[in-house]
Amino acid sequence: MTSPVKTWEFTLPLDPAATEPLFLQIARGISGDIERGRLTAGSRLPGTRRLAAQLEVHRNTVVAAYAELIAEGWLAATRASGTFVADVTPMRSQARRVPRARARTPGFDPGRPGEHLPTADPLADGVLQMGGGIADLRLLPLATIGRRYRQVLQRNAADVLGYGHAQGHPRLLSALAAMLNDRRGLAIDNTQILVTQGTQMALDLVANTLVTPGDIVLVEALGYAPAWAVFRRYGAQIMTVALDDQGIDTDEIARIAATRRIRAVYTTPHHQYPTTSIMSPARRLALLTLAAEHRFAIIEDDYDHEFHYDGQPVLPLASRDTQAVVVYLGTLAKLLAPGFRIGYIVAPSALIDRLTAYRLMVDRQGDLPLQLTIAGLLEDGTIARHARRARKVYAARRDWLIASLQRALGSAVAYARPPGGMAIWTGVATDIDADAWVTAALAQNVAIRAGRSYAYDGHYRPYIRLGFASLDEQELALGVRRLARALKQIR
Amino acid sequence: MTSPVKTWEFTLPLDPAATEPLFLQIARGISGDIERGRLTAGSRLPGTRRLAAQLEVHRNTVVAAYAELIAEGWLAATRASGTFVADVTPMRSQARRVPRARARTPGFDPGRPGEHLPTADPLADGVLQMGGGIADLRLLPLATIGRRYRQVLQRNAADVLGYGHAQGHPRLLSALAAMLNDRRGLAIDNTQILVTQGTQMALDLVANTLVTPGDIVLVEALGYAPAWAVFRRYGAQIMTVALDDQGIDTDEIARIAATRRIRAVYTTPHHQYPTTSIMSPARRLALLTLAAEHRFAIIEDDYDHEFHYDGQPVLPLASRDTQAVVVYLGTLAKLLAPGFRIGYIVAPSALIDRLTAYRLMVDRQGDLPLQLTIAGLLEDGTIARHARRARKVYAARRDWLIASLQRALGSAVAYARPPGGMAIWTGVATDIDADAWVTAALAQNVAIRAGRSYAYDGHYRPYIRLGFASLDEQELALGVRRLARALKQIR
Numbered sequence: 001m002t003s004p005v006k007t008w009e010f011t012l013p014l015d016p017a018a019t020e021p022l023f024l025q026i027a028r029g030i031s032g033d034i035e036r037g038r039l040t041a042g043s044r045l046p047g048t049r050r051l052a053a054q055l056e057v058h059r060n061t062v063v064a065a066y067a068e069l070i071a072e073g074w075l076a077a078t079r080a081s082g083t084f085v086a087d088v089t090p091m092r093s094q095a096r097r098v099p100r101a102r103a104r105t106p107g108f109d110p111g112r113p114g115e116h117l118p119t120a121d122p123l124a125d126g127v128l129q130m131g132g133g134i135a136d137l138r139l140l141p142l143a144t145i146g147r148r149y150r151q152v153l154q155r156n157a158a159d160v161l162g163y164g165h166a167q168g169h170p171r172l173l174s175a176l177a178a179m180l181n182d183r184r185g186l187a188i189d190n191t192q193i194l195v196t197q198g199t200q201m202a203l204d205l206v207a208n209t210l211v212t213p214g215d216i217v218l219v220e221a222l223g224y225a226p227a228w229a230v231f232r233r234y235g236a237q238i239m240t241v242a243l244d245d246q247g248i249d250t251d252e253i254a255r256i257a258a259t260r261r262i263r264a265v266y267t268t269p270h271h272q273y274p275t276t277s278i279m280s281p282a283r284r285l286a287l288l289t290l291a292a293e294h295r296f297a298i299i300e301d302d303y304d305h306e307f308h309y310d311g312q313p314v315l316p317l318a319s320r321d322t323q324a325v326v327v328y329l330g331t332l333a334k335l336l337a338p339g340f341r342i343g344y345i346v347a348p349s350a351l352i353d354r355l356t357a358y359r360l361m362v363d364r365q366g367d368l369p370l371q372l373t374i375a376g377l378l379e380d381g382t383i384a385r386h387a388r389r390a391r392k393v394y395a396a397r398r399d400w401l402i403a404s405l406q407r408a409l410g411s412a413v414a415y416a417r418p419p420g421g422m423a424i425w426t427g428v429a430t431d432i433d434a435d436a437w438v439t440a441a442l443a444q445n446v447a448i449r450a451g452r453s454y455a456y457d458g459h460y461r462p463y464i465r466l467g468f469a470s471l472d473e474q475e476l477a478l479g480v481r482r483l484a485r486a487l488k489q490i491r
Numbered sequence: 492m493t494s495p496v497k498t499w500e501f502t503l504p505l506d507p508a509a510t511e512p513l514f515l516q517i518a519r520g521i522s523g524d525i526e527r528g529r530l531t532a533g534s535r536l537p538g539t540r541r542l543a544a545q546l547e548v549h550r551n552t553v554v555a556a557y558a559e560l561i562a563e564g565w566l567a568a569t570r571a572s573g574t575f576v577a578d579v580t581p582m583r584s585q586a587r588r589v590p591r592a593r594a595r596t597p598g599f600d601p602g603r604p605g606e607h608l609p610t611a612d613p614l615a616d617g618v619l620q621m622g623g624g625i626a627d628l629r630l631l632p633l634a635t636i637g638r639r640y641r642q643v644l645q646r647n648a649a650d651v652l653g654y655g656h657a658q659g660h661p662r663l664l665s666a667l668a669a670m671l672n673d674r675r676g677l678a679i680d681n682t683q684i685l686v687t688q689g690t691q692m693a694l695d696l697v698a699n700t701l702v703t704p705g706d707i708v709l710v711e712a713l714g715y716a717p718a719w720a721v722f723r724r725y726g727a728q729i730m731t732v733a734l735d736d737q738g739i740d741t742d743e744i745a746r747i748a749a750t751r752r753i754r755a756v757y758t759t760p761h762h763q764y765p766t767t768s769i770m771s772p773a774r775r776l777a778l779l780t781l782a783a784e785h786r787f788a789i790i791e792d793d794y795d796h797e798f799h800y801d802g803q804p805v806l807p808l809a810s811r812d813t814q815a816v817v818v819y820l821g822t823l824a825k826l827l828a829p830g831f832r833i834g835y836i837v838a839p840s841a842l843i844d845r846l847t848a849y850r851l852m853v854d855r856q857g858d859l860p861l862q863l864t865i866a867g868l869l870e871d872g873t874i875a876r877h878a879r880r881a882r883k884v885y886a887a888r889r890d891w892l893i894a895s896l897q898r899a900l901g902s903a904v905a906y907a908r909p910p911g912g913m914a915i916w917t918g919v920a921t922d923i924d925a926d927a928w929v930t931a932a933l934a935q936n937v938a939i940r941a942g943r944s945y946a947y948d949g950h951y952r953p954y955i956r957l958g959f960a961s962l963d964e965q966e967l968a969l970g971v972r973r974l975a976r977a978l979k980q981i982r
Binding site: 055105150188209211229292314323324337347362 | 504505524527528529546594595596597598599600601602606607608625628629631633634636637638640641642644645648649651652653654672673676677678679682683687688689691692695700701702703717720721724754755782783786787788803804805806814815816818828829830831832838839840841842845848851852853854855856857858859860861
């Protein structure tokens with residue numbers, strides 16, 4: 001239990017009409033708090049004058065209370081310094097103390113356990129995070145962002161600190177719409193976009209709106225577990241579809257659609273997560289056509305659009321969505337940082353209205369001060385400049401990692417150079433156990449992820465995923481050396 | 492459609508291997524974008540050199556594309572200024588344009604409508620907000636908060652900008668626990684508290700965890716509609732319980748409990764929302780005893796604890812929760828501002844674990860930069876000082892409003908002076924229609940709320956609720972004058 005913060009005042013309930021004298025009520029209140037752990041051994045009590053003023057009693061009443069507690073052994077006084085909780089205090093009755101066990105389990109039925117997503121344990125100091133998908137926070141214009149946030153608080157308080165803007169601050173809606181129209185081939189206005197607390201909330205709202213128990217949702221055989229969990233939460237029946245270097249197998253989707261009613265397909269077509277494949281033009285056309293024909297939704301998760309290095313930008317399915325079958329999800333988590341919870345959903349406006357109505361029930365509104373801050377940084381080009389800079393840095397790091405892998409690991413690994421994204425989907429030689437490599441790597445202080453951890457069926461995949469964006473060249477070289485050392489341990 | 496933001500580059504997909512010449516592909520891409528509304532009339536296109544560099548084609552190719560489009564009437568050029576989208580452009584085929592209607596409704600079944608909470612329409616300028624329950628943002632130490640946020644970004648980036656801390660930043664958990672232990676008689680540690688995006692998310696997580704379809708949840712007959720909506724979302728069967736000046740009628744709860752299985756009771760015992768009654772000590776004891784005996788949860792929503800003006804502080808049910816039946820909800824929305832989304836749940840740690848697991852699926856984590864900022868302001872007493880200052884200001888405003896009401900409205904209204912809270916629950920004389928008064932008041936540019944809007948049964952109540960916290964004395968006097976004028980209109 002932490003010591004009471006000095007700036008807080010103690011509160012004790014008193015009843016002047018009771019038969020028990022006030023000084024004893026005060027004494028019992030203090031000893032009760034010591035028993036319950038509100039006051040810990042060695043804590044300093046307020047001076048008698050101060051407590052008396054606060055409780056609106058005569059100072060002598062508090063003096064008497066303290067004297068009683070000193071006599072009973074609850075408090076100890078030093079002449080100059082004040083009155084303190086004794087180091088060893090008498091415990092009155094067991095019944096008055098809330099047993100530790102009870103503080104863990106409720107006195108009512110705790111209800112259904114539900115599905116638990118794994119929480120990410122923080123890495124120990126010194127462990128290199130090469131698991132992938134994390135931006136380099138050191139590149140962020142944090143001084144600018146902080147300065148702007150402060151300005152927003154002072155200049156726009158009434159606009160951002162009250163209730164409202166559940167769909168998102170209008171300036172952020174406009175700035176995001178402009179970005180998406182200019183950069184990603186969309187043609188939307190403010191009625192077709194909703195700002196969420198990151199991709200996770202976007203998935204939760206979309207699934208809540210679209211999925212009824214038993215609905216079939218198709219997912220790529222390797223993918224993003226937190227999304228699957230959300231679909232399952234709403235009772236979806238999940239079926240997996242095979243992946244290859246052109247992305248999701250649309251022939252398989254066509255076969256499923258011929259006999260089953262598909263509610264939605266969840267896909268990451270830009271840099272498929274985790275394999276980094278880009279969905280080919282033919283597959284894109286096929287998927288859009290199937291969705292329109294069979295009236296299912298395509299939930300397009302475009303989580304790292306900005307980081308494309310080679311060749312022309314690949315525009316999202318949403319840019320060719322003439323039949324309005326795409327629900328497009330984006331986020332600033334990779335572009336800025338996961339800690340800035342700014343995601344968005346693009347969809348037909350009737351659906352945006354419905355999603356906003358659900359959002360009101362989930363958390364009422366997003367973080368408006370941050371939203372207006374980000375809007376300004378989009379409007380004046382700060383974020384665009386950051387994106388261009390980060391893109392160059394990450395492209396170079398991708399190349400550096402590939403060179404390091406060639407030097408240090410040679411034919412132990414195989415990979416296609418990804419044209420974008422923040423990780424390399426790395427095949428391991430047939431005599432290497434990818435799962436064992438991950439464990440051995442952690443013992444060498446480098447954290448990577450094994451292919452199995454992305455597989456819906458949980459089965460082994462001879463792959464590891466290596467992230468390069470958040471590490472500079474020295475760190476990447478160090479990480480690869482540690483990987484090589486780990487490999488020696490297990491091969 | 493907004494004009495493209497100047498700092499963004501245009502993106503067009505090109506296929507060098509196609510039979511169609513590159514300059515025509517470029518021309519078609521631009522005209523297609525004009526048709527779809529990505530480029531609006533009068534927008535300036537990039538210079539030929541810049542676009543050529545971006546598309547990695549010869550400049551002459553872009554010159555040819557622009558010339559083609561000028562010839563066809565899509566673009567217009569002025570000699571010095573550049574090339575612009577023409578004001579009147581030819582439309583190619585209807586099929587290529589996304590009809591406006593389609594952009595509203597999706598090409599798949601939009602799914603169940605669900606319950607819609609009313610969105611708060613922003614008030615027109617000049618309308619005094621006397622609907623109640625809003626803090627005065629002008630009292631906030633916004634410069635300090637902004638400065639601290641900026642410092643957190645620069646000093647603690649790695650800690651607050653990555654993934655993690657789904658339960659809440661550890662320093663905020665500790666600071667809130669210390670505040671609750673010192674000020675509200677709780678005895679908790681970090682394992683018994685979860686930070687949420689405001690009270691709404693707290694309600695959503697708790698209901699999600701506790702309520703299965705058909706479960707009975709008891710609510711006060713007058714109360715907080717967004718909470719009812721959340722219980723209904725999870726299939727609760729809501730039953731109302733009568734209120735009087737001692738709060739919720741626990742005899743009625745005992746009668747219900749004798750024959751039905753109650754899952755939870757949702758209550759605001761400190762300053763009952765909206766009637767401001769304080770739950771009496773006898774009722775508190777009765778409720779806790781019933782909950783332990785019948786094993787139902789008490790969801791205690793202590794939304795404005797700090798603002799108690801008269802007499803001793805009233806400690807929450809959670810401070811006497813020896814049987815671990817209370818799930819305690821708090822928020823900083825009234826203490827700071829609703830725009831700072833910081834709420835919390837206090838519960839036995841096994842339940843906190845489960846709530847955190849659900850939270851991960853809803854939005855993954857809260858706003859960590861803000862959480863660490865707030866933690867620092869709790870630790871160093873800034874928020875405590877603000878609370879003391881606001882309490883004094885609000886107490887004075889309560890008295891001022893009462894004096895104004897007496898002067899201006901006399902026997903038209905009746906009320907008990909609330910010992911705390913941010914509003915006065917005001918009875919209206921029998922010849923006054925409270926609903927009509929609300930409408931007439933808005934026409935006089937003052938917004939208040941009628942009793943009916945808090946009633947679960949939606950029936951008329953001869954009350955209005957008048958908030959005083961966010962308005963200074965001049966504004967309160969003005970508001971009351973407008974109320975009096977409105978009353979003359981309808982009486």
